[in-house]
Amino acid sequence: MKRIAAALLLAAAISAVHGQTLVDLRTQSKSIDFTNANSTRPIKAGTVLPSLCNSGDMFFKLDAPAGSNIYGCAALNGWAVESGGAGGVGSASQLTDFLAFPSSNTVLTVGGNCSAATPCNARIGNTTYSFTHGATATLTGGTGLAYIYVSSAGALTVGSNLTLTCSTGCQALSGVTSFPANAVPLFTWSSTSGTWDTSGGMDYRAFLSGRAITAGIGLVGVDLGGTATLSVDSTLVALRVPAPATATTACTAGVWATDGTYYYVCVSTNSWKRTALATW
Numbered sequence: 001m002k003r004i005a006a007a008l009l010l011a012a013a014i015s016a017v018h019g020q021t022l023v024d025l026r027t028q029s030k031s032i033d034f035t036n037a038n039s040t041r042p043i044k045a046g047t048v049l050p051s052l053c054n055s056g057d058m059f060f061k062l063d064a065p066a067g068s069n070i071y072g073c074a075a076l077n078g079w080a081v082e083s084g085g086a087g088g089v090g091s092a093s094q095l096t097d098f099l100a101f102p103s104s105n106t107v108l109t110v111g112g113n114c115s116a117a118t119p120c121n122a123r124i125g126n127t128t129y130s131f132t133h134g135a136t137a138t139l140t141g142g143t144g145l146a147y148i149y150v151s152s153a154g155a156l157t158v159g160s161n162l163t164l165t166c167s168t169g170c171q172a173l174s175g176v177t178s179f180p181a182n183a184v185p186l187f188t189w190s191s192t193s194g195t196w197d198t199s200g201g202m203d204y205r206a207f208l209s210g211r212a213i214t215a216g217i218g219l220v221g222v223d224l225g226g227t228a229t230l231s232v233d234s235t236l237v238a239l240r241v242p243a244p245a246t247a248t249t250a251c252t253a254g255v256w257a258t259d260g261t262y263y264y265v266c267v268s269t270n271s272w273k274r275t276a277l278a279t280w
Contacts, residue, residue, distance in 0.1 A: 043070075047198050049079045049103045058082075061101070063199055068099060079103060080134075081113045097121070098131070098156075098205060100148055100187045102196040108137045108189055110148055110156065110170065122150040122184045129154035135170030139163070141194040148189065152182040162191055179204070238265075247272045 023029070034040050044050075045060040053059075053073035061069050064081075072082045081099050097120040103109045111134035114120035119130040135156055137146065142162035151157045151171075158166055159176025166172040179185045190200035213228045215221035220233045232239065234254065243259040244251065244266075251266035258264065262274040 048105070049101070051104055052077055053079060064101065079109070079112060080115075098148075098150075098186045100189065100201060102189075102198060103136070105195045106139045108139070108146070108158075108196050110135050110137065110158070110186070122154070124150070124152055124154055124182070124184065127154065131156060131169070133169060136167045137170065137172065138165050138167075139191055139194055139196055140165070143192050143194075144190070146189045146191065147176050147179055147185075148187040149179055150184040150186065151180065157183075163194075244272045247274075 043058040043060050045062055047061065047063045049059055049061065049071060050057075053076070055073055055075060057073040059071045059073075059079065061071055068081050070082045071079045074080050081101075097113070098111045099113050100108060100110045101112070103112075111120050111131055114131045114134050116132045119132050121131075122129050129150065137148075137158045140163045142160070142164075144161050146158050146160040146162055146164070148156075148158050156170045157173055158164065158170060159173040159180075161174060161177065164172055185204035185206075187204060188202045190197045213221060213223075213230070215230055215233075218233050218237045220231050222229045222231075234252070238254045238256050241251070241255045241257050243257040243262075244264055248270050249272060250270050251272060253266055253268050256263070256265045258277070260277070262276055264272050264274045267273050
């Protein structure tokens with residue numbers, strides 16, 4: 001009888017050992033500390049963002065620029081880079097405005113980090129354009145280079161000789177082989193046989209920029225307090241002034257005037273000559 005009972009206990013113990021093959025860390029553990037673990041992999045990783053995701057999913061993009069590797073699924077099937085803002089003293093900031101990346105082999109996402117709370121801004125002249133959401137460029141064919149920029153009219157643009165379409169908030173232009181004048185360059189991205197190259201991006205975004213202005217013939221340039229002022233070089237280009245009242249009205253040699261009846265020219269300091277105007 002004792003032998004039977006012992007056998008039954010042994011069988012129960014073996015069954016219990018073999019029956020529990022999985023451990024539920026949520027309910028079967030306490031105060032877990034992975035500090036000394038050989039490795040931990042809390043999120044999925046790869047070079048292409050999954051086409052499907054649920055809000056709260058995370059992904060580590062292996063080929064993204066350092067500091068912009070982690071993506072979060074903010075909405076159904078919508079990835080956005082999770083990057084910090086400007087760092088404090090002793091830390092570095094990461095430029096993330098208008099970040100571009102291939103979200104699939106044929107879809108390039110531009111400005112996936114732009115939102116109403118954190119808009120992506122571009123300044124053209126004295127006008128600042130704000131973009132509160134990103135856009136996508138879907139490739140259907142071609143091999144070559146796409147130029148991604150904000151146009152002088154403030155439009156997010158993908159210009160190329162490829163066959164592609166842009167989503168709302170973006171315009172696709174054909175025949176573009178370089179960044180247009182007065183545009184704000186963002187990226188170039190290469191494609192091969194209708195597929196975006198995984199590492200084909202070249203970042204042209206600039207946090208700091210400047211423009212050198214040089215006066216040409218007939219102009220004089222003055223740079224004062226960060227403002228460049230261009231004016232006509234009066235020694236080369238005659239200036240128009242009000243018509244003189246007399247032949248000795250104050251003037252500087254070279255200036256001219258007209259009142260519809262006469263054409264006046266100052267031939268020397270305070271000395272005018274005139275000739276009548278006539279039709280023919």
